[in-house]
Amino acid sequence: MHSFSALSQLFEEKFNVRHFPTHTESLYDPAQYILGIGGKRIRPVCVLLANELFDEINPDAYHAAAAIELFHNFSLIHDDIMDKAPVRRGMQTVHVKYGESTALLAGDVMFVKAYENLNKIQPANLQKVLQLFNVTASQVCEGQQLDMDFEKRDTVSFEDYEKMITLKTSVLVAASLQLGAILGGAGGGNQNHLYKFGKNLGIAFQVQDDYLDAFGNPDKFGKQVGGDILANKKTFLLIHALEAASATAKKELLQLMIDNPADKVEKVLGIFKECKADAWAKELQQNYFTTALKHLEDVAVLSVRKKPLMELAEYLMVRES
Amino acid sequence: MHSFSALSQLFEEKFNVRHFPTHTESLYDPAQYILGIGGKRIRPVCVLLANELFDEINPDAYHAAAAIELFHNFSLIHDDIMDKAPVRRGMQTVHVKYGESTALLAGDVMFVKAYENLNKIQPANLQKVLQLFNVTASQVCEGQQLDMDFEKRDTVSFEDYEKMITLKTSVLVAASLQLGAILGGAGGGNQNHLYKFGKNLGIAFQVQDDYLDAFGNPDKFGKQVGGDILANKKTFLLIHALEAASATAKKELLQLMIDNPADKVEKVLGIFKECKADAWAKELQQNYFTTALKHLEDVAVLSVRKKPLMELAEYLMVRES
Numbered sequence: 001m002h003s004f005s006a007l008s009q010l011f012e013e014k015f016n017v018r019h020f021p022t023h024t025e026s027l028y029d030p031a032q033y034i035l036g037i038g039g040k041r042i043r044p045v046c047v048l049l050a051n052e053l054f055d056e057i058n059p060d061a062y063h064a065a066a067a068i069e070l071f072h073n074f075s076l077i078h079d080d081i082m083d084k085a086p087v088r089r090g091m092q093t094v095h096v097k098y099g100e101s102t103a104l105l106a107g108d109v110m111f112v113k114a115y116e117n118l119n120k121i122q123p124a125n126l127q128k129v130l131q132l133f134n135v136t137a138s139q140v141c142e143g144q145q146l147d148m149d150f151e152k153r154d155t156v157s158f159e160d161y162e163k164m165i166t167l168k169t170s171v172l173v174a175a176s177l178q179l180g181a182i183l184g185g186a187g188g189g190n191q192n193h194l195y196k197f198g199k200n201l202g203i204a205f206q207v208q209d210d211y212l213d214a215f216g217n218p219d220k221f222g223k224q225v226g227g228d229i230l231a232n233k234k235t236f237l238l239i240h241a242l243e244a245a246s247a248t249a250k251k252e253l254l255q256l257m258i259d260n261p262a263d264k265v266e267k268v269l270g271i272f273k274e275c276k277a278d279a280w281a282k283e284l285q286q287n288y289f290t291t292a293l294k295h296l297e298d299v300a301v302l303s304v305r306k307k308p309l310m311e312l313a314e315y316l317m318v319r320e321s
Numbered sequence: 322m323h324s325f326s327a328l329s330q331l332f333e334e335k336f337n338v339r340h341f342p343t344h345t346e347s348l349y350d351p352a353q354y355i356l357g358i359g360g361k362r363i364r365p366v367c368v369l370l371a372n373e374l375f376d377e378i379n380p381d382a383y384h385a386a387a388a389i390e391l392f393h394n395f396s397l398i399h400d401d402i403m404d405k406a407p408v409r410r411g412m413q414t415v416h417v418k419y420g421e422s423t424a425l426l427a428g429d430v431m432f433v434k435a436y437e438n439l440n441k442i443q444p445a446n447l448q449k450v451l452q453l454f455n456v457t458a459s460q461v462c463e464g465q466q467l468d469m470d471f472e473k474r475d476t477v478s479f480e481d482y483e484k485m486i487t488l489k490t491s492v493l494v495a496a497s498l499q500l501g502a503i504l505g506g507a508g509g510g511n512q513n514h515l516y517k518f519g520k521n522l523g524i525a526f527q528v529q530d531d532y533l534d535a536f537g538n539p540d541k542f543g544k545q546v547g548g549d550i551l552a553n554k555k556t557f558l559l560i561h562a563l564e565a566a567s568a569t570a571k572k573e574l575l576q577l578m579i580d581n582p583a584d585k586v587e588k589v590l591g592i593f594k595e596c597k598a599d600a601w602a603k604e605l606q607q608n609y610f611t612t613a614l615k616h617l618e619d620v621a622v623l624s625v626r627k628k629p630l631m632e633l634a635e636y637l638m639v640r641e642s
Contacts, residue, residue: 027466078429082422101403101469104425108399109462111429112455115436119451123444130440134433141430145348148422 001305002057004312007048011041014062015069019113030098031106031113034073037091042316043176044069049309050180050194053301063120064129064179070114071133072172075140077107082148121183128182136175143168155242156234162203170202193295197309200292205316207285210235214269215278226265232257236284237277245275289317322626323378325633328369332362335383336390340434351419352427352434355394358412363633364497365390370630371501371515374622384441385450385500391435392454393493396461398428403469442504449503457496464489476563477555483524491523514616518630521613526637528606531556535590536599547586553578557605558598566596610638 002010019035020028044065051061079085080093081103087093095103114133121129146164150156156164177194186194213228214237228235242250249271256264256271272278292313296306323331340356341349365386372382400406401414402424408414416424435454442450467485471477477485498515507515534549535558549556563571570592577585577592593599613634617627 024463142345
């Protein structure tokens, strides 16, 4: 059994190689570039953690883990193009560094590389693994599309936002865990509990991310505090405030979003606090987290084996609060 | 045994359905849109034709054929974004109709759908099929990248251009044929000959396309005659002319590409004829075509079974001459 950090290191050692040919370097160097600028590798380590719940690590779990990380980076490249994001992990995004067309193609070829890694998996598990991977990949695309659709809408319901977040970010964590379980020979029940553990953990993480963007300690939070507010981003907090605030506060909030005054962040935070969106978000996060832990508890293996996954869950929930 | 047109019809009947869910229609309607605007479906029919060379059609061949057509449309959506192409098959391109971000995602999700179709193939053949599909998909991306790289270069050698065309267009035809052969239980030798038949046929087709763009009958050729010349596109003709023309003619040609005078097409055609690029291209096309047919001949099945593939080859070579 390995701890979360031991598995991170094991994965990093295997993954930290050149994944692409050297020829046609105008295509493959940009693809390799994003893999080299780091990342927490949480998703691939989830594959390994879930796999080791059931048995010693199956070598195929490394292939699935690599595929998941490649897929994640493919989606980052394409999302950054769509979002016109200049920076990723403190470095230039692929499309800024190499141009949009090359970034688009580098993403495509990264996606193929994910499938190349999946195709190294033993035939007995291949079809099941592909099935889950394909469904998840489509869902991630749907989530990104919904996110873009919501930007154009005036209001988004809590349910719609939760669905979008689930598709855009949670299902990949959930599927990573289930893939590890499949390759560990887990039955359907255990697979399902791990999937739901990951899904709820992922949503809890997003609620926390939305919370920290507004109320986080600027010294500890990695991004600009108030960035979502400045960008009028629909977050759990904004969506709740628009539902829960008084008529006057709601009107003021909508006006602030139009006017963008210099003290916008301060004023919006005031409204969030007035309608207790901060306490509501903490409770919401806790609810998802509790649901996640309940599903982990229900996985039918000895509790001691679940310790590394518990560590991961706690690590994700205590970034800053 | 079916003729090319009978198989086209069979494929079209199966393929002409909605491939995507109805929910998240803002993503899936654009993906479905491009599938509905037609196309000759040559690649998927190649899968079926090659499959029927060896036995009755394996139901898995339809899955592989659908995957190939979905992949082809994925690459069209993304290429049209990169090329800023406004029109495809006489209709608005996906990115013009729905926006670039949605088109990018619609392409991605089309790519996933290709893999979903491949995953319906019997486990005994799945790994081999995926292996060929993945290699081919990467090659198509490489070809598109090289094409973009060449646009920025002053000169491109014949060998480089041939390599780019092979990757960008021929390997998909070649792989379609080989996939059909794999699913028909063909041995490595027969697979290889079919691959090379497709590869050479694809290049012959591209030489013809370049030729017709310059020398075709405007009433019969589907595109604007002289379009490549106006766009300074590096074609087999231009590349040959820059190698074979006299020093004076070469200088004039390069100047025409800079100045873009009103009579540019006429003058460039004059230089092409002067250095016999037209006759050279016809001969080049014939050479690739002959090589293609030689490989078809070498496939170890009764000649009578090859008739539909011969029909296809001839159909592709007599568009207009």
